[in-house]
Amino acid sequence: MSEKKISDQTNPENRKSIPLDWSYAEALENTSHATFNKSYGLFINGSFTNYDENQSFESINPANGEAIYRCTEASESDVDSAVKAARAAFEGEWGNYSGTQRSHYLYRIARMLQERAREFAVLESMDGGKPIRESRDVDIPLAAAYFFYYAGWADKLAFAFPGKHPKPLGVCAQIIPWNFPLLMLAWKIAPALACGNTVVLKPAETTSLTALKFCELLKDIGLPNGVVNIITGAGSTGEYLVQHPDIDKIAFTGSTGVGKSIQRSIAKRQISATFELGGKGAYILFDDAALNEAVEGIVNAIFFNQGHVCCAGSRLLVQEGVADRVIDLLKKRMQHLIIGDPLDKNTDIGAVNSRTQLDTIQRYVDTGIKEGASCYECSGTLPNKGFYFPPTLLTGVSQSSTVVQEEIFGPVLTIQTFRTTEEAIEKANNTPYGLANGIWTDKGSKIFHVGTKLKSGVVWSNTYNKFDPTSPFGGYKESGKGREGGISGLHAYVKLENSGGM
Amino acid sequence: MINRIPIDAVGIQERVTRICTRSIKRESKLQALDLALRMMDLTTLEGSDSDGKVRQLCNKALLPYTELPNIPSVAAVCVYPNRVALAKNILKNSSISVASVATAFPSGMSSLQIKLDDVEYAVSEGADEIDMVISRGAFLSGEYTKVYDEIAQIKQACGSAHLKVILETGELGSLENIRMASDLAMKAGADFIKTSTGKISPAASMPVVLVMLQAIRDNYNSTGVKVGMKPAGGIRSSKQAIQYLVMVKETLGIDWLNPSLFRFGASSLANDVLMQWVKEKTGRYQSLNYFSND
Numbered sequence: 001m002s003e004k005k006i007s008d009q010t011n012p013e014n015r016k017s018i019p020l021d022w023s024y025a026e027a028l029e030n031t032s033h034a035t036f037n038k039s040y041g042l043f044i045n046g047s048f049t050n051y052d053e054n055q056s057f058e059s060i061n062p063a064n065g066e067a068i069y070r071c072t073e074a075s076e077s078d079v080d081s082a083v084k085a086a087r088a089a090f091e092g093e094w095g096n097y098s099g100t101q102r103s104h105y106l107y108r109i110a111r112m113l114q115e116r117a118r119e120f121a122v123l124e125s126m127d128g129g130k131p132i133r134e135s136r137d138v139d140i141p142l143a144a145a146y147f148f149y150y151a152g153w154a155d156k157l158a159f160a161f162p163g164k165h166p167k168p169l170g171v172c173a174q175i176i177p178w179n180f181p182l183l184m185l186a187w188k189i190a191p192a193l194a195c196g197n198t199v200v201l202k203p204a205e206t207t208s209l210t211a212l213k214f215c216e217l218l219k220d221i222g223l224p225n226g227v228v229n230i231i232t233g234a235g236s237t238g239e240y241l242v243q244h245p246d247i248d249k250i251a252f253t254g255s256t257g258v259g260k261s262i263q264r265s266i267a268k269r270q271i272s273a274t275f276e277l278g279g280k281g282a283y284i285l286f287d288d289a290a291l292n293e294a295v296e297g298i299v300n301a302i303f304f305n306q307g308h309v310c311c312a313g314s315r316l317l318v319q320e321g322v323a324d325r326v327i328d329l330l331k332k333r334m335q336h337l338i339i340g341d342p343l344d345k346n347t348d349i350g351a352v353n354s355r356t357q358l359d360t361i362q363r364y365v366d367t368g369i370k371e372g373a374s375c376y377e378c379s380g381t382l383p384n385k386g387f388y389f390p391p392t393l394l395t396g397v398s399q400s401s402t403v404v405q406e407e408i409f410g411p412v413l414t415i416q417t418f419r420t421t422e423e424a425i426e427k428a429n430n431t432p433y434g435l436a437n438g439i440w441t442d443k444g445s446k447i448f449h450v451g452t453k454l455k456s457g458v459v460w461s462n463t464y465n466k467f468d469p470t471s472p473f474g475g476y477k478e479s480g481k482g483r484e485g486g487i488s489g490l491h492a493y494v495k496l497e498n499s500g501g502m
Numbered sequence: 503m504i505n506r507i508p509i510d511a512v513g514i515q516e517r518v519t520r521i522c523t524r525s526i527k528r529e530s531k532l533q534a535l536d537l538a539l540r541m542m543d544l545t546t547l548e549g550s551d552s553d554g555k556v557r558q559l560c561n562k563a564l565l566p567y568t569e570l571p572n573i574p575s576v577a578a579v580c581v582y583p584n585r586v587a588l589a590k591n592i593l594k595n596s597s598i599s600v601a602s603v604a605t606a607f608p609s610g611m612s613s614l615q616i617k618l619d620d621v622e623y624a625v626s627e628g629a630d631e632i633d634m635v636i637s638r639g640a641f642l643s644g645e646y647t648k649v650y651d652e653i654a655q656i657k658q659a660c661g662s663a664h665l666k667v668i669l670e671t672g673e674l675g676s677l678e679n680i681r682m683a684s685d686l687a688m689k690a691g692a693d694f695i696k697t698s699t700g701k702i703s704p705a706a707s708m709p710v711v712l713v714m715l716q717a718i719r720d721n722y723n724s725t726g727v728k729v730g731m732k733p734a735g736g737i738r739s740s741k742q743a744i745q746y747l748v749m750v751k752e753t754l755g756i757d758w759l760n761p762s763l764f765r766f767g768a769s770s771l772a773n774d775v776l777m778q779w780v781k782e783k784t785g786r787y788q789s790l791n792y793f794s795n796d
Contacts, residue, residue: 021756022530022533022534022537022747022751022756022759023530024524024525024526024527024530025526025527025528025529025530025531026527027525027526027527133523137523288508289508289510290507290508290509290510290513292509292513292716293509293510293512293513293514293516293517294510294513296513296516296517297513328723336751336752345523345524345525346524346525442508442510462510462512462513463512463513463516
C-alpha cells in the first residue's frame, strides 16, 4: 500500500474506497527478563529441597503443549516436614512478632511483586495459558493489592474485632486452583500471615511456576524460615496435607467435588475450614439495560480467562424482547475476539489450561448439542499446537439441560430467555451453586429489588468479574463456606478468645 | 420520533480502555499511518484565514512531505465558505475534496434561511462537502423536530455535496444525548456525523466517538445505510489516531476503514503522522523542524 504510485492516488475511486484488510501484526511480550529453572524441589523451611527426578512430574505450557519445567511431587513425609517447619515457625520467632513487624514483611512482598510484575505476568501466561493482557492488567496487580491490603490490617486486628482478642489459628493448610495461580496464592497467604499464622500451600499441579518463583521473592525479602512453605504435587499430595494431624486450618479453593470430599474427611476433627468452590453464575439482562455495554459485560463475564473462573457469568438470562438483538450484538462482538498465543499483547482468549480441561469442555458442548442446543462458535482458525477452545454460545437450552445445571469452566455461554423479573430470579436461584450473579438494568430500584433476592455471595450490577481486596468474596450453598477478602477475610484466620469460638 | 437509548458511561469507558490496550506494531502500524493520512481533513478555521494561509494549506494537502513523494495525500481541506473557491482552484486537478463549514458555524445561532443561504453559497463556490452544525439550544430544550427539520432542509440545499452534521458533543451534556442526536442526524439524512467544531472544549473523545459509532452500526443494521464518522478536535498524536482506527474496526468492521466513511478533522495531527511514518521507513525519528507547519 505504501508503494502505491501517485497516479493511482489521483484517481478518487482508487483512493477513497480501497477496502483494507487491517489485521494487527504480532505484538509479543518480551520474555527475556523472565527466567526459571528446569526443575524445582519443594520450598520447606526457607529453602528448596533437593530435586529428585524419580519423584517429579512435568508442567506443560498449554499454548504449545511443550513441557517447560519439572517439579517435585511431595510425598507424605515431605508434607510432614513442611507442616513441622510451619509449626516450628509458629511457635518460634514468627509467633512472637508484633502486628507491625508482620506488616513490614507483607508490605515488602507487595512492593516486590509490583517491582517484578512483568516477570510474574510472563511466567503466569507461559505456565497457565492466560493472555498476557490479563496476567499483566489483572492477576499480578491484584495479587500485589491483596498483600498491600492485608499488610494494612496486620497491626490493626484489634480494630477489626472490637472488644475481642483475635489470636492466630496456627498452621494453615492451603490448596489453590490453576485458574488464577498467583492471585489465589495472595488471597490465601496475605490474610493468613497478617493474622499471625504460618502456611503450607499447595498450588495446582499444572500451575506451580509463579508459586515457586514467589519462594525466591520470599528469600529476597528475608521472611523467617518456615512461615511459608510451598509444596507441589497433585491430588494425593493435597490429601496428605488435609489428613495431616497437626494442621489447624484448611483453606481450599477448587471444585465442589473435591471440596465435599475434604469436608467429609475432616468431619471428625476440630479444625476450622473455609471453602471456595464452583459456580454457575447467572447474568440477568433486563430489556431496559444499556445493551451495548451489557454485551461487553457478557464478554468479560464468560470469556475472561477462557471462562476458567468460578464466578463466571456462564448462564445468560435475557429478557425476551431484546434477546434477538443481544445475541446478534454478541455474535458481532465475538468476531473481534482474538484467540491465540497468550504472550501476544493483542490476544483476548488464550489457551485452555490443560488437555484434561479441554476434553471436559468439549464433552459438555457435545452433551449440550445432543440434548438439543444450537451451538455458535467464534469463527477463525485456532493455533494447531496447544489447547484452544473457541468462545461458544449455546442457545435453545433450558433449565433442565446438563450445560445449564453443571459448571463447564470454559468459554461456553448458555442463553435462556425470561419474561418477568420473578421468572429471572427463580431461574437464577434454581441451581445448587450460589457464588456470583450479575444484574443489568438502567433502573437502580430494580437492582436492589433483584439483588436482595439472589442467593449468591456476590451480586454485580452493570458490571461483572470485578475484584477488590476490600470486598468479601465467597459462596452460598455448594459454592462454598466462609469469605475471603475485606474484613470478613480476617475472620477465617483468627480465633476470638473471649467469644467462645467463631 | 427518536428513542432515548440508555448508555452506561462506566461501561463505555471500560470498552475504550480495552481498545487502547491493542498493540499496533510494524506493518499494521504503517498501514494505519497511511490510512490516517488518507482520512485526514486538513483544517483551517480562523477569523484570520487569508488567501495566503489557505494556499499554503492546500499545498501541504497535495504534497505533505517532499522527501517521500509516494506518501498519500489527505482526503480534504476544510475552510470557511469564502475561501472555498480559492481552495477548489488550487486542488482542482487532484482527488482532494474541498469541505466547507456552513450554517452560521460554529454556534449555529441564526435563522434557518440564513443557514440555507450559507450552504448554497458554499456549494456554489464549489464545496464538495458541507460541515453543518446542529442547533444545540433547540436540541437541549427538547425541540427535536426542529433540529430534524433543519438537517433535512440543509441536506436538500447541499444537492450533490456530502453533508457532515456536527453535533458539538461538548455542549450536549450526556452520552445519552449524544446518541440521540446521532440517531436524529442520521435519520434526517446525514452522510457523516461529526463530533465537534473544534471551538468548544471538550472536543472529540474516545467515549463520545464510541457512542456515535454504535449509533452508526445500529442504523446500518436497521436501514442498510452506511453513514460516515468524523471525530474532530483534540486528536494530535498518531497513537491516538491509531486507537481511533482500532475502535472503528472493532465496532463497525473494516468496511468503515476508508476515507469515504471515516475522517479525522485535525490540524496538528498531520505532522505527527508524517514523523511516525518517516520513523517506520527510516528507523529514525526526525526533528519536527523538518516538517512544514501549515
